[in-house]
Amino acid sequence: MSPLDLVVVGAGPAGAAAAIHAHDLGLQVVVVDKATFPRDKCCGDGLTALALRELEQLGFDPRRLDSWQAVSEIALRSPAGREMTLPLPDGRGVYSAVVRRAELDNALVELVRQRGVEVRENTGVLGVEHRLRDGVVDLDVDGGPPLVARRVIAADGMWSRIRKSLGETLPSYRGDWHALRQYALANGERSRTQWVWFERDLLPGYVWSFPLADGRVNVGFGIVRAGRLDGKHLKRVWDGLFDRPHIREVLGDLEMEDSVKAWPIPARLPDVRVHHGRVLFAGDAALVTDPMTGEGIGQALETGRLAAQTVAMGGPAGATGATYDRLVRRSLEADHRLAERLSGLLARPRIAEAALRAVDLNGWTRRHFARWMFEDYPRAAMITPHRWGRGLLGSPGAFAPSRRAA
Numbered sequence: 246m247s248p249l250d251l252v253v254v255g256a257g258p259a260g261a262a263a264a265i266h267a268h269d270l271g272l273q274v275v276v277v278d279k280a281t282f283p284r285d286k287c288c289g290d291g292l293t294a295l296a297l298r299e300l301e302q303l304g305f306d307p308r309r310l311d312s313w314q315a316v317s318e319i320a321l322r323s324p325a326g327r328e329m330t331l332p333l334p335d336g337r338g339v340y341s342a343v344v345r346r347a348e349l350d351n352a353l354v355e356l357v358r359q360r361g362v363e364v365r366e367n368t369g370v371l372g373v374e375h376r377l378r379d380g381v382v383d384l385d386v387d388g389g390p391p392l393v394a395r396r397v398i399a400a401d402g403m404w405s406r407i408r409k410s411l412g413e414t415l416p417s418y419r420g421d422w423h424a425l426r427q428y429a430l431a432n433g434e435r436s437r438t439q440w441v442w443f444e445r446d447l448l449p450g451y452v453w454s455f456p457l458a459d460g461r462v463n464v465g466f467g468i469v470r471a472g473r474l475d476g477k478h479l480k481r482v483w484d485g486l487f488d489r490p491h492i493r494e495v496l497g498d499l500e501m502e503d504s505v506k507a508w509p510i511p512a513r514l515p516d517v518r519v520h521h522g523r524v525l526f527a528g529d530a531a532l533v534t535d536p537m538t539g540e541g542i543g544q545a546l547e548t549g550r551l552a553a554q555t556v557a558m559g560g561p562a563g564a565t566g567a568t569y570d571r572l573v574r575r576s577l578e579a580d581h582r583l584a585e586r587l588s589g590l591l592a593r594p595r596i597a598e599a600a601l602r603a604v605d606l607n608g609w610t611r612r613h614f615a616r617w618m619f620e621d622y623p624r625a626a627m628i629t630p631h632r633w634g635r636g637l638l639g640s641p642g643a644f645a646p647s648r649r650a651a
Contacts, residue, residue, distance in 0.1 A: 248381045249273050251556055252394040254370050254407055257286065258296075258542055259528025260400035261353035262549030264362050265303050267398075270557035274362050275394075277386060279369035279401075283351035287426055287508035288542075290463045291439075291455050292349075294340045295543030295620035297643035299550065305356055306644065308339075310348050312457045316341035316439045319615055322491060323601040324445045324594045330438075331604070331615035338642025341619045343439070343455040343463065365389075370401070373410040375522045380562070382523050396556045396565070397524045400549060403511040405530035411521045419470065420509025422450070422539045425483055426465035427505040428457075433497030436462060440495055443601070449537070449591035452486065454496060462496065467510065467539045469588065479507070512536035514581045519573050520566030525552040533577055535624070537584035537591075543620055548573060575631070580624035613638070 251267050253260045256278035264276045292300075292307070300307055307313055318332045319341070333340040358364055365386075372385040384392040399407035408414055431454070442452040450468035457463065466486065468479075486492065487499055511532040519531045528545035535544065555569040591597045604614045616622065622637055623629065 249275055249392065249394040251275075251396045251398065251553075252277065252382075252384055252392050253398045253400060254278075254384070255400035255402060255528070255530070256280075256282065256354050256357065256364060256366070257350055257400060257402070257528065257545065258353060259530070259545035259549040260398070261350075261357050262299065262303060262546045263398045263400060263527055263553045264357045264364075265360055266550045266553035267556060268360050268362050270553065272553075272557060275392065276357060276362060276364045277368040277370065277384075277392070278364070278366055279387070281366045282354045283347050285506075286346040286350055287424070287506045288346040289424070289426060289453055289455055289465060289467075289539070290343050290346055290457070291453075291540065291542075292342045292344060293540055293543050293620040294616070294642055296546055297339055297342065299543060299546035301643045302550065303353075303356070303546075305353065307342070307344050307349060307352070308644065310344050310352060312343075312345040312348050312459065314343045314456050314458045315339050316343060319439045319441065319618070320435070320495075321601065321604075322440070322442045323598050324443050324448065325598050326491065327598075327601065327605065329601070329605040329611065331611045331618075333615050333619070334612070334642065338645030340616065340621055340642040341439070343457055345457065345463075370406050373397070373407055373524070380523075395523065398527055398549070398552045398556070399524055399530045400527045400545070401530055403509060403529040403532070405526065407524060408521075408526060408530055411524060413518055413521050413526075415513065415517065418511075418513070421470055421512040421536055422467050422510035422534070423470050423479070423507065424465055424467035424510060424539060425479065425505055425507045426463060428461055428502045429464055429496075430460055430500040430502070431462045431464075431496045431498075433495050435495045436497060438495075442492060443591075443597055444489075445594050447482070448594060448597055449588045452492065454492075461502070464496070464499070469592070470509070510534050510539045510541065512539070512581070512585075514573075514578055518570075519548075520569050522566070523562045525555065525566065525569050527552045531573065533573070533581070535584050535620075536581060537588040537624075538618070540620070544577060547576065551576065579629045583625040583628070
């Protein structure tokens, strides 16, 4: 049997993006995932402008999903209790939205299949072996013969089995952020607004409430992992979180659904390799989450696309890996390093308070901070001249009427 052009391991956003772009570029692709879809994925469910534009490039419109909720403004509360509302551009497309990850990921898997790509669910990868002489990779998978491919894109999450098999994991790494999330029905008058509370005891982390279309909210908090994580402390914070007066006043009475879920968030791009031989890592497997916000869907979609485009270029294994490394770091590393530094500064309440006061100076600062926060333009755009271009600060959002008309 001839080897496949590409096997994508993991069918989340990174894997789905990789598979669709690779198929569109003429590659023979198979996708495997240990889960069966639909499956829940712990997440805040927020989609930034970066994520929305990447979805648009895939030819996927998430606005048709039942839980879809477009966001036109965000409410922030500073550590000292200062509240502010930040507007996003109106009538120029979508810059931010909320949709359940279980629904989004399942729809993306359906789209992969509709494009003609084989998806094997409930199929875990047990081992990886490079056959250097033949220039292929053998993947030992559950319940079937090995898969043989010229290239592999590992999009199998933070606990990537592929990365571990290849000896590319960071010693004792447990993520840079840790987050807890639960769904709830909320009856507060202001609960339909997207909220972020910068609580003094959680800095540089934050509490969120992201509204969904059916009256429900995704509520939770994320904190930066510092040393050993104290699970008992996290439980105490969670148990009293929604009794805090300013949060309760916004959300009203909450009717919690399902159970609270916790997950680690990987944000360590500068410290890891994003390729090994004929394997390219994408999404959480490449540890590319934003270290300031914990957002990772946009980065997952982008690295999936870049990985597929790199594989389609062809060439020797070493050259392919080096090309992908260059593309990923050129696109994401400056933003990652800046966000990491800002996160360290925001851990100090006085600095966090001063920064948010500066954000609230006038309409221009509020509007542009909202766009920067939601990745409408790159975090480090001002210090990366290669990304300067006409319209950088005035780009329409995703699914803009003018773009569709064109």
